[in-house]
Amino acid sequence: MWLTKKPCTTREVTEFWYSAFPWSGKSLEQVENEVIDRVATLIIEKGEPMEGVREVLDFFQKKSLRIGLATNAPARLIPVVLNKLGISKYFHSTSSSEDEVRGKPHPAVYLTTAKKLKVNPSKCIAFEDSLSGIIAARKANIKTVAVPHQSEFTDKNTIYLI
Structure with missing residues (x-):
């Protein structure tokens, strides 16, 4: 799947990883939200604008x-x-x-x-x-x-x- 269609949205990436390495205990939506929350934290802590x-x-x-x-x-x-x-x-x-x-x-x-x-x-x-x-x-x-x-x-x- 990765070679034919590169995932682009957070949802598509979450679905890709679930299809490759299924997990239990958390829904796709829960994992997706945890990823988004972590990205938000990293942006707040370390985000910098590109030069210009x-x-x-x-x-x-x-x-x-x-x-x-x-x-x-x-x-x-x-x-x-x-x-x-x-x-x-x-x-x-x-x-x-x-x-x-x-x-x-x-x-x-x-x-x-x-x-x-x-x-x-x-x-x-x-x-x-x-x-x-x-x-x-x-x-x-x-x-x-x-x-x-x-x-x-x-x-x-x-x-x-x-």
Whole structure:
């Protein structure tokens, strides 16, 4: 299963691990919630913004552009991240793929966010740090900037446009 379809949402990952290594005593939902709770704790304790995030958000805010967040993360982690990083004020809309039929790389979460922002997806720009996100944005007809993890930069003067 892992080689043919990489799990993307927390639910899909939990289901994958249960199918590979079934456990007893806790439901899938209980385990999923424990994972989400642990991730929330780690975000609060150790979360740091990627370099340049605030500057990019400031730039688009000053241009009076609407900013949305389309994520595979569970909806309840969105405010945890935005509050921890002090960036919630920038976002006009947020969407979680847990509210969609399928998560990224399916484009649904991007299409939902664009709809909430009342912007045609072809007029949007996505900043993505994952392959599944890049695929989702492209399927939604959104121009995409790939933002690899800092350890993957070979030339800091390179801009990745997909």
